[in-house]
Amino acid sequence: MVDPRITRSNTLAGVHFRSGSPDPSEGFPDGTSFNSPLLLANVSNKPVKTHVSVNYTTQENLQMTPVDPKKDTEEKAHSVPLGDITIAPGDVQSIELSTTLAGVTAVEDSGVDVTYDADPGAIIGHLTSVDQSGDYSFEVPIKDPAGMNELTDGVYPWSIENGANAVLHLKNTTADDQNAMVTLLFPDGANYRLDLISLKPYQSITVDVQKLKASQKKDVIKQVFPTTAVSGQVQWRPETPNTVIGRMEQTDAKDGIARSFSCSSLCCMNYGASSFLSPGSLSGAVGNNGLVTGEYSGTDCNYVPFGPYVLAPGSWTVDSSTIASLSGTGYYYQEQVNYLKQGTTNVWGRNFNLLGYYLDNYTNRCRSYHYYEDASASVTVNPPTCNITLNFNGSKTPGDNLMFTSDFRECSEGLGPIECDAKQWWHLNMEGVVTVSDNASRWVITQQLISSRKHGHATDSLGNHVAFDQEVLPAGPDGPSAAFIQNPAGQKKLFWLDGPGHFFQNGTGPITDMIFTMNLTDTVESVDYPNVICTVNWHARLEVDFGPALNMTSSFGGYGLINLD
Amino acid sequence: MIRTSTLVFTVIVAASNAFGQTPNIGSLYDQLLQSSDTNRAAPQVFQIAKNDAAARNYLAARLPSVIASNRSENDPVWANAVRLAGQLKIVAAIPALVQALSKPAVAGGYDSTATGGYTFTIGAKLVYDVVGRALADIGDPSVPALAKILANGDPDARKRVFWILVNIDSPAAKQAMQDRLPNETDPAIKGAIEHHLGIR
Numbered sequence: 001m002v003d004p005r006i007t008r009s010n011t012l013a014g015v016h017f018r019s020g021s022p023d024p025s026e027g028f029p030d031g032t033s034f035n036s037p038l039l040l041a042n043v044s045n046k047p048v049k050t051h052v053s054v055n056y057t058t059q060e061n062l063q064m065t066p067v068d069p070k071k072d073t074e075e076k077a078h079s080v081p082l083g084d085i086t087i088a089p090g091d092v093q094s095i096e097l098s099t100t101l102a103g104v105t106a107v108e109d110s111g112v113d114v115t116y117d118a119d120p121g122a123i124i125g126h127l128t129s130v131d132q133s134g135d136y137s138f139e140v141p142i143k144d145p146a147g148m149n150e151l152t153d154g155v156y157p158w159s160i161e162n163g164a165n166a167v168l169h170l171k172n173t174t175a176d177d178q179n180a181m182v183t184l185l186f187p188d189g190a191n192y193r194l195d196l197i198s199l200k201p202y203q204s205i206t207v208d209v210q211k212l213k214a215s216q217k218k219d220v221i222k223q224v225f226p227t228t229a230v231s232g233q234v235q236w237r238p239e240t241p242n243t244v245i246g247r248m249e250q251t252d253a254k255d256g257i258a259r260s261f262s263c264s265s266l267c268c269m270n271y272g273a274s275s276f277l278s279p280g281s282l283s284g285a286v287g288n289n290g291l292v293t294g295e296y297s298g299t300d301c302n303y304v305p306f307g308p309y310v311l312a313p314g315s316w317t318v319d320s321s322t323i324a325s326l327s328g329t330g331y332y333y334q335e336q337v338n339y340l341k342q343g344t345t346n347v348w349g350r351n352f353n354l355l356g357y358y359l360d361n362y363t364n365r366c367r368s369y370h371y372y373e374d375a376s377a378s379v380t381v382n383p384p385t386c387n388i389t390l391n392f393n394g395s396k397t398p399g400d401n402l403m404f405t406s407d408f409r410e411c412s413e414g415l416g417p418i419e420c421d422a423k424q425w426w427h428l429n430m431e432g433v434v435t436v437s438d439n440a441s442r443w444v445i446t447q448q449l450i451s452s453r454k455h456g457h458a459t460d461s462l463g464n465h466v467a468f469d470q471e472v473l474p475a476g477p478d479g480p481s482a483a484f485i486q487n488p489a490g491q492k493k494l495f496w497l498d499g500p501g502h503f504f505q506n507g508t509g510p511i512t513d514m515i516f517t518m519n520l521t522d523t524v525e526s527v528d529y530p531n532v533i534c535t536v537n538w539h540a541r542l543e544v545d546f547g548p549a550l551n552m553t554s555s556f557g558g559y560g561l562i563n564l565d
Numbered sequence: 566m567i568r569t570s571t572l573v574f575t576v577i578v579a580a581s582n583a584f585g586q587t588p589n590i591g592s593l594y595d596q597l598l599q600s601s602d603t604n605r606a607a608p609q610v611f612q613i614a615k616n617d618a619a620a621r622n623y624l625a626a627r628l629p630s631v632i633a634s635n636r637s638e639n640d641p642v643w644a645n646a647v648r649l650a651g652q653l654k655i656v657a658a659i660p661a662l663v664q665a666l667s668k669p670a671v672a673g674g675y676d677s678t679a680t681g682g683y684t685f686t687i688g689a690k691l692v693y694d695v696v697g698r699a700l701a702d703i704g705d706p707s708v709p710a711l712a713k714i715l716a717n718g719d720p721d722a723r724k725r726v727f728w729i730l731v732n733i734d735s736p737a738a739k740q741a742m743q744d745r746l747p748n749e750t751d752p753a754i755k756g757a758i759e760h761h762l763g764i765r
Contacts, residue, residue, distance in 0.1 A: 402756075478686045481685050498685050501683045502681050506680070
């Protein structure tokens, strides 16, 4: 029961009353069922009209395809008015809350809100959840959220030793959305920082410490709950003072022990928050992009850290729009930074709307005010990058629309050694793929024939078997032909094809056997950054056995230069 | 006055016939037709005819019939006749060259460097198609005849013509490809035309 003299508003609220059968994980005996009679007393000298409503949060299946495929349910807040009750001066009225939740499944948490048409302090309340045997009873503090004893921070102990449950209950006592920050502290000084908790109007929610530990879910700074931690403190604060009430309920049904903590501390002015962009510096190659997120974090008077939490700035800007540009991600708090040109610049989140706090000396209440900050992150844009891959087997890469058979002497779209009897040519079909960070159309590819040799035998016009051993083609530039280069603007892949090979004849007569080797170097160079080049050496080897027939095992293409054996 | 000029002109032409280059081109042409001499004579023929209209006209009157003859595509005489027709841009040879497209594509001519080795770049330059090279060297005058083959030829003929047009690479050549595009059914040719025209 609250001293009516410390109340400041004509509102009372309590969080987490029990109704019906408890969650089996709490360990109560089978058949346990709770009632929650709310007692309201009029301590004024006039009749007072009261308005009571029960709120509860359920987990419900998502009606739409979930954004996160692992999460197919969502929290839904409900509020059920129980009607108006007029209480005579000095009288006490009892209202059973549990009947409201009869038949409702998957209740996460529940709370009660009371408003009354009289001066603050006219109505006081008392709520106890008790089972049918009377062995288990839990007092639910009924408070004025704006009361003098409701300060800005909640600091409670928690313990999950020996299977005990420790659950933090938070309740929004206003008709507006509210946020709350929660940090768990461990005896060794470490902490676990929950993401910002959003509460719908009048919503009650739970933070189950044991479940949090078991989930091993990473907190906002990528920490996991220490597996050895079994006790500590929980510190929470509403973003806007006096909008949320909370309490830590610790239960051990097996030993019949229950504790409820709802102590507060006054940090108010000593809470400091600042905005920043994360990461603080970005870098990448021309054509790539990065994500930057607006965030804020702070510490209270006990140096307990809260956050960081995401926060949308009023706007996003970049100092040099030629070096980097910005585009939306669908989230106001996050922006995509597109790297356009080598250089350095800064991206800014402008006008982050932050809450500051001051102690109103007249009312001795902690009040909030808005202030605005800018935050920046440095952006370093490096020259574009390229990476060459060569394919000598199988099929061409999807997206490569070039065709080997565009060449008059080809008869296959496959990669690797090809014996084209119809055209009387042997080929080694290869595909080159250059992945660039910016724009394929801004790159030029050149090919050099480094060395080559063919040796074997051919039949001359007189039917003689004549040996040959010579260079296949003179070393030097060798295209590639534009007809076999695909590098359209706006794409990051450049493709090219080549099919080095040999005619079935050498000079005057048909070849009976041959070993053909060709070493080549391909170089891609950025048009915009002439010093940025990528080079690859490769070879083609064709072995024609007597017959003649192309030896598919000993004929191959590959990376690097090889001996002209 | 008129009579005097006509006389002077007649004297100059007669002198040229007797002592100028035309008799040399005739002699070289005779050597060009000999298998044993053709590769030695061909570069001399080219050197003379490239700067001498009369020599060029002399060849224009004769090379088409050599090209249209039933000589084999492997005959160096035939290959040199084709090569010279292209180098000297002899438009009169176009019908004979187009007719020669019915023969297999072969390397040839006195300046050929082809020894059987291949890359797509070598192929794209028509090193292994002496007739195609000649038609490409003649350039735009070849386009109407090539366009007809592109419209009516079999896939191999169309593909061969595509590469000749690629080497001509003039607006007229591109227009011929563009005109063919709606009706082209061979995916390799269609894709190659689209790629060359920058459509994809």
